[in-house]
Amino acid sequence: MDISTSSGQRPRVLIHDPTLRDGHHAVGHQLDTDQLRAYAEAADAARIPVVEVGHGNGLGASSLQIGQAKLPDASMLKTVREALTHSRMGVFMAPGWGTADDLRAAVAHGADVVRIAAHCTEAGVTERHLGVARDLGAEAQGVLLMSHMAVPGQLAEQCAALAQFGAQAVGIMDSAGHYLPTDVAERVHAIASAVDVPVIFHGHNNLSLAVANSLAAIEAGASIIDATARGFGAGAGNTQLEVLVAVLQRRGFDTGIGLREVLHAADVAEARLMKAQPVIDSVSLVSGLAGVFSGFRQPVLATALCEGVDPLDLFLALGERQVVAGQEDLIADVARQLKDAS
């Protein structure tokens, strides 16, 4: 990807759109083929560079533990692939949830960009799968989840490892929506100084800072930014795509995306994908402060109701346990401990 700027050109930012992947957390992974097709066509018409699709936790993650998707991975990929004429198709896979077989199937279904994810200190688990993604001829990217749990120097080391394993872009996800802009700037700067590949930032809006954090990331050296239409995502949602595009336009960055077209895509997302737009309610605000994975919102609310505990207390207790995505089984355990202690 070309991120260099020759004089006279506006600096370029590549928008990566996981509406049809991360948005799945807001609807229990239940998007159907018509919904996927409608949004993918609108995103393609808006010339959004990468449209990511899949279960909320990526390839192979459909399960009782995390939530069973309405559609198998293959149907999701086939539907979106058929709808895209300009945009590239992205997939997300975390080793331990998905496997190399899932990657091979995804690339056979036309995935162009393959993101391999690991928790912020666990880059070591991506070595094999980044290699597989490269061998398959896809663009391989490496991302670190729950990145607020590690200090800037650690994230820089982990990103350097991702790049060494073959990642062609590396970066961090603010999976809990915990960062302030200065946190992001410090981390992205450390990463950009440690690697020679483009740096990715993926924000969540629990503290109403996702767009500001994305801008801080760009100014610190990030050039691939994740954003979803209407911020479609669990709880407070993600960085809001159409707002980000408008803000970047004002700030003088070129995304290659037309405002009218992205506004239309966002309208389609609102009308077709979501029951309600993401909102920063009390629970989402506390989950961001507690540093808990945003995708835990629905299971936490359900468990809190069932066990008769306050969801805010449950989020705070899970934050103290430093739970990471994939550990949904701990929610009921921690709820019972809270109940017994009260």
Next chain:
Amino acid sequence: MAADERRSSVAVLGAGLIGIDLADKIRRSKSLELCLVVGRDRQSVGLARAADMGCATASGGITALLASGPFDVVFDASNADCHADHWAALRKTGTTLIDLTPTQLGTVVVPTVNGNQAAAYRHINLVSCGGQAAIPVLHAVAQHCTPTYIEVVSTGASASAGRATRLNLDQYIATTQAAIRSFTGAPEVKVMVNLSPARPAPPFRVVMTVLAHDLCRGPVSAAVASAAEEVRAFAPGFAVNCVEVKDGRVSVAVEVTATGGRIPRYAGNLDIINGAALLLAEQHAVALSR
């Protein structure tokens, strides 16, 4: 075993977290004599630790091991990618090979389920740490229902997973799924793995969900409790946190802590698979001495 009886000669192939804990356990065994710990690189931290414990060590992998043998039992704690070569090199030597890497090559053994037949096998596979924790429970549950779907999620502490474990996650998942299918008859099995960076490091946790239409409440919980008691014979830190039987679904959470040895308490994943390996080698030694 009487003091004058010959102890079985054993060697450990692999000087990672698993190999070194295993070496430590073997040193304390009355029926096994640890003759050699083999790593790949002379400079590896693991080999230095083994030497500090007073073990004979060698670098150079299987070639070095063959040069020093033969041994009654060799434990393969290296990397699933290398195991087929290790078995090819050892199969004609008369050695019994106990594989702790997640391959589907040897006969799968879970001590409390089919360990009594293990002495007859010369090439044993121990599935995975998650498999050793889950299969005793799942096998017990499957005696009381007909599982249609089984899901197992294991979470280990980041510090308890070395490089080979991280490289072998796909083999870990495939091998564990296959073993669960074969021990329970469930047509569909899904295994997922998490590594937790939390501090202090959490114990090894394995959560199982069994779906079955023909469940009855009473015997299932009792069966899980009795299976756990049997596992504690060689993995004393094995604890059942919760058993729930409801609406055609059994959910069981177990946690395993390491006890006794040099490894930290959270590393129950190492403790249970190494405990199983040690038990089988000791049973093998008894069979040899008869």
